Amino acid sequence: MRSHADRLRTQGLTPLVAVGYLNYSEPPFIDTVAECVAAGATRIFVTPYFLIPGYFVKVDLPKAVAAAQARFPDVEFVVAEAIGFDERLADALIESANGAVGPSGWREDLRRASQFCRPNPQCPLFGTAQCPKQPVPAEKG
Amino acid sequence: MPNTYNGVSGLPNPPSPFPTREGGAQSQNDSVVSETGRSLRALLVMVHGSPRPIANAEMFRVVEAVKARAAFPIVEVGFMECNEPTIPEAIATCVQQGATEVIAVPYFLHTGTHVADDLPTLIEEAMERYPGVAFRMGDYLGRSERLADILTDRTRAVLAV
Numbered sequence: 603m604r605s606h607a608d609r610l611r612t613q614g615l616t617p618l619v620a621v622g623y624l625n626y627s628e629p630p631f632i633d634t635v636a637e638c639v640a641a642g643a644t645r646i647f648v649t650p651y652f653l654i655p656g657y658f659v660k661v662d663l664p665k666a667v668a669a670a671q672a673r674f675p676d677v678e679f680v681v682a683e684a685i686g687f688d689e690r691l692a693d694a695l696i697e698s699a700n701g702a703v704g705p706s707g708w709r710e711d712l713r714r715a716s717q718f719c720r721p722n723p724q725c726p727l728f729g730t731a732q733c734p735k736q737p738v739p740a741e742k743g
Numbered sequence: 744m745p746n747t748y749n750g751v752s753g754l755p756n757p758p759s760p761f762p763t764r765e766g767g768a769q770s771q772n773d774s775v776v777s778e779t780g781r782s783l784r785a786l787l788v789m790v791h792g793s794p795r796p797i798a799n800a801e802m803f804r805v806v807e808a809v810k811a812r813a814a815f816p817i818v819e820v821g822f823m824e825c826n827e828p829t830i831p832e833a834i835a836t837c838v839q840q841g842a843t844e845v846i847a848v849p850y851f852l853h854t855g856t857h858v859a860d861d862l863p864t865l866i867e868e869a870m871e872r873y874p875g876v877a878f879r880m881g882d883y884l885g886r887s888e889r890l891a892d893i894l895t896d897r898t899r900a901v902l903a904v
Binding site for chain 2: 603605606607609610613615616647649650651652653654656680681682683684685686687688689690691692693694695696697698699700701702703704705707708709710726727732
């Protein structure tokens with residue numbers, strides 16, 4: 603996600619590009635909005651990084667935007683469409699397949715994935731031995 | 744129609760900002776060859792699945808677009824949850840069609856337990872079940888920088904409104 607944000611920054615679409623999360627990842631959506639406003643943003647384009655306009659995009663995101671709007675009434679929020687269908691997803695699938703690797707590379711993400719998260723009871727790993735933030739030893743026996 | 748396998752839809756391949764994994768399929772020459780001497784690669788698209796099957800509609804359109812490129816003689820979709828076929832069932836379908844190599848790609852935007860652990864476990868189980876078939880896994884969809892380009896377009900669409 604951060605790599606995508608870096609790439610978006612190079613495209614010059616908006617002077618500021620920031621990432622915010624609706625779930626237990628850092629930083630939360632509202633913090634990101636606050637950061638944009640502090641940097642002087644007057645219009646914020648909210649582009650969902652979601653494959654389909656499902657529950658998160660249709661319910662959770664509007665709630666988050668409404669909360670942000672209430673906190674920053676002078677800021678204009680514009681919400682874009684979810685990813686949906688795009689020919690470039692087919693390109694991405696084929697390119698991924700072309701770079702596919704054998705079993706030794708399959709679990710690389712396991713240690714990399716969690717470096718940005720915070721402990722949250724809603725996370726499926728919370729309270730388990732796999733939680734990278736507050737690991738709880740697995741029960742024996 | 745030219746072979747679009749390497750130069751996907753004729754688009755240039757920009758340098759990737761992502762770290763590349765060593766030993767990608769393209770750089771290796773160890774394709775498994777069947778007893779008839781023919782190697783047959785299958786693309787397995789691994790999808791999360793949804794209690795609302797309509798949620799998969801866009802994904803199926805993307806898979807149709809992949810099929811239209813004719814890069815893989817076999818293309819199958821397998822679901823982790825909720826929908827059918829399951830990933831093991833989709834792998835079985837690949838093998839029944841004569842696949843000597845199954846290349847699995849997670850149709851996921853983010854990595855997490857599914858991508859980093861559950862999906863590899865499913866593929867490892869398939870490796871034991873089909874010792875004559877080679878299995879590889881690609882990066883999950885969200886690792887592709889093409890996602891950033893799509894986000895740019897989605898943003899651009901509302902920029903002028």
